[in-house]
Amino acid sequence: LATVTAAATAERALRADARRNLDAILEAAAAAFAEKGSDACVADIAQRAGVGQATIFRRFKTKADLITAVVDRKLARLEEEAEAASTHKRAWDGLREFMQTATELHMRDRGLFEAAQDQVIGDEHLMARKARLLDIVGELVARAKREGDLRKDIVAEDIPVLVCGAAQSGVMLRDAGDEAWRRYLQISLDGLRADGGRCRLHAR
Amino acid sequence: LATVTAAATAERALRADARRNLDAILEAAAAAFAEKGSDACVADIAQRAGVGQATIFRRFKTKADLITAVVDRKLARLEEEAEAASTHKRAWDGLREFMQTATELHMRDRGLFEAAQDQVIGDEHLMARKARLLDIVGELVARAKREGDLRKDIVAEDIPVLVCGAAQSGVMLRDAGDEAWRRYLQISLDGLRADGGRCRLHAR
DNA sequence: ACCTGAACACCGTTCAAGT
């Protein structure tokens, strides 16, 4: 599987040492951003990867592009998870599993996604990935509706939003134990059920 | 009402010019952070406030402390809203109104809260404010449970978490119209109802 | 082609000198 990095050099093959350096950079960057968010500094990443700073900027025009590339890889992973979840007999079970897995992944790399948020919109590669991910989730959503488990007014786009909400909850409560996000994902799932109660928001 | 600023000089009165400068700084900072998050630079804030940079650092040991002070003011505002919402005859209506207002405020100052997130924990003033806010919300929650509208397993701490989740949703979807967050707050509210459906999360 | 140390620019923070 040829890993496509978002910003740079999608096509032509790299020289062996360059390839090795690129991998090392991506790995070091993933770890650094997950831990420190966008505060992680390029000098640190370069050192962890065993390269000079300028080498990083040769592959990625900017630090933001580096973040984008790392996020791109994580989204690829999510796509796989969505496909795996689609094999459930009952679509609702798949949806539930995917939302749970996605939240877990999101939590593990919280710093990264926090840093990425501003940049996701407007990046071509990431938008394409997002679209593909939404397609897979959309099928799951449609099937769950047909099977009578999911509210009719829910759309594919709702799912990642709810996942991010739950992950956000988890971040807010990192003092309340590492598993607090489950509680909030649960509340969302309750809200998604076709057989659940309803209430309207204030008009204004 | 003497406004207490988090990091600095809670006690002694300030000289007239200092007081004026402090107010200008806080106002400029609120606008700047709301717009650009923590990317807003001190030089800009100083210029907008019409003071030298060093004047800011005289009042606030650090840029982070300045953010904290601005957040502190926003939380004070939220406290007022919670008290206003408590006057509803039916507690559920108050809870719903508060969650909606809180989400709106959160959205308006998204950059600020994004920047603050890391620092809220560990700051004395902010923790005290949070506790007081939770007290007020807690009463509302207890009453809504007694009146049979709210799930028995919900606690006060759940409310701000759900609000942040909804606001987060709004940020994620700023291309889908500015009112998208209502939809996700709605889903949460559905999940909170005592008469709603239930479903369990995957065991692992 | 690719790699790098050194230079540059920007921004948070501090300091010496002023009222």
Added chain:
DNA sequence: ACCTGAACACCGTTCAAGT
């Protein structure tokens, strides 16, 4: 006490020189 312009340190980005 309070204010400030100038200096300092740090970090993203670029460049000139090396293989």
